Amino acid sequence: MLKGKILKKGNTIGIVAPANSDSKDKILRSKDKLENLGYKVKLGKHIFDTWHSFAGTDKNRVSDINNFFEDPEIDAIMCLRGGYGSIRIVKDLDIEMIKKNPKIFIGYSDITTIHSALNQKAGLITFHGPMASSNFFNIEKFTLDSFIESMENNEPREIKNPVELKSMTGGKASGIVIGGNLTTLMGDIRTPNELNFKEKILFIEEIREPTYKIDRILTQLLNSGKLSQLNGIILGDFNRCIPASEYDMSLMDLFEDRLKNLGIPIIYNFKSGHCKPMVTLPLGIELEIDGDRLTIRSLEGAVR
Incomplete structure (x- = not known):
C-alpha cells in the first residue's frame, strides 16, 4: 500500500469539500484553528461554491481533490465535512495521478466512498479521522491527540x-x-x-x-x-x-x-x-x- 509522508507542524494541509459546504465564517475559523496548531492551510479553489445542496458542481468539487494531490505544496488533504455528494464525484478521481503523488487523505461519514476508492483502486492508505469544520472548529484534546499520533507516527x-x-x-x-x-x-x-x-x-x-x-x-x-x-x-x-x-x-x-x-x-x-x-x-x-x-x-x- 502507498503511504503519505509524515505530517509535521509547518506542513501544508489542503482543505476540500467533496460533499456539502459550510458557512464562510465556519470555514475560515476552522482554517484559523489548524493554523494556530502550527499547520499551513490552503483552501480548495471551489471551497466557498454552492450548487443546490453541494459545495459546488461535481466537476469543481473533484477538481479540487485532484489538484491538491498534484500540487507539490500540499502535504495532506483534509475534507471540510461530510453530508452527501462524494458518490457523485468518486468516478472522476484521477487514480493514476494519485498513485504517483501519495498523500495523507482525511475524512469520514460520506467521505467513506472516497476512502474505498483510494484504498482499493489507488492502493493508498487513508485516514478515517476529524474534518475541518465538523471537528477542528471545536476540537477535543483526545481527538486532536489521536489525529496527531496518526499523522506523525510511522511505527506499529x-x-x-x-x-x-x-x-x-x-x-x-x-x-x-x-x-x-x-x-x-x-x-x-x-x-x-x-x-x-x-x-x-x-x-x-x-x-x-x-x-x-x-x-x-x-x-x-x-x-x-x-x-x-x-x-x-x-x-x-x-x-x-x-x-x-x-x-x-x-x-x-x-x-x-x-x-x-x-x-x-x-x-x-x-x-x-x-x-x-x-x-x-x-x-x-x-x-x-x-x-x-x-x-x-x-x-x-x-x-x-
Whole structure:
C-alpha cells in the first residue's frame, strides 16, 4: 500500500469539500484553528461554491481533490465535512495521478466512498479521522491527540480508545482494515469501488439510522457472503441508532443476532465515527484486534 509522508507542524494541509459546504465564517475559523496548531492551510479553489445542496458542481468539487494531490505544496488533504455528494464525484478521481503523488487523505461519514476508492483502486492508505469544520472548529484534546499520533507516527502502535473496548467474541485476528460509514459502504456495492472483504478487518460506524435499517444492511451483507469472508470486525460509534418501535431489536441485540455466529473476533465500543471524542483510524493498514486483551494494534506505520 502507498503511504503519505509524515505530517509535521509547518506542513501544508489542503482543505476540500467533496460533499456539502459550510458557512464562510465556519470555514475560515476552522482554517484559523489548524493554523494556530502550527499547520499551513490552503483552501480548495471551489471551497466557498454552492450548487443546490453541494459545495459546488461535481466537476469543481473533484477538481479540487485532484489538484491538491498534484500540487507539490500540499502535504495532506483534509475534507471540510461530510453530508452527501462524494458518490457523485468518486468516478472522476484521477487514480493514476494519485498513485504517483501519495498523500495523507482525511475524512469520514460520506467521505467513506472516497476512502474505498483510494484504498482499493489507488492502493493508498487513508485516514478515517476529524474534518475541518465538523471537528477542528471545536476540537477535543483526545481527538486532536489521536489525529496527531496518526499523522506523525510511522511505527506499529496500539490505537488508543478514550473508553474501554468491549468484546462480543474473543480471540485474535489480523488483516487489512477497511470500511467506514455503513450506509455509505452499501452505496458502493456493485460499483468499481465495492470493497473486497476477503480476510479483512471490517470497521463500521453509523448515525441516526433506526436499527431495522442497520439490520437490513447487515442481513444483505450476510446473505451475499461478504461477512463470512472477514477475519474480524470493529464496531465504531452508532450515534442515535435506536429502535423505530418498541418491537424492534436494540442495537446490541441486533449485532449479536447478525454477527456473533460468524465465529470471528468482534470488538465494539470503539469511539470512531460521529462522536466526540473521536479516534483517528488509518484505513488500508495491517491491523490486529484482540478480543481477549481488548486491544487494537496497527502492525505497521500508516505514514512514511
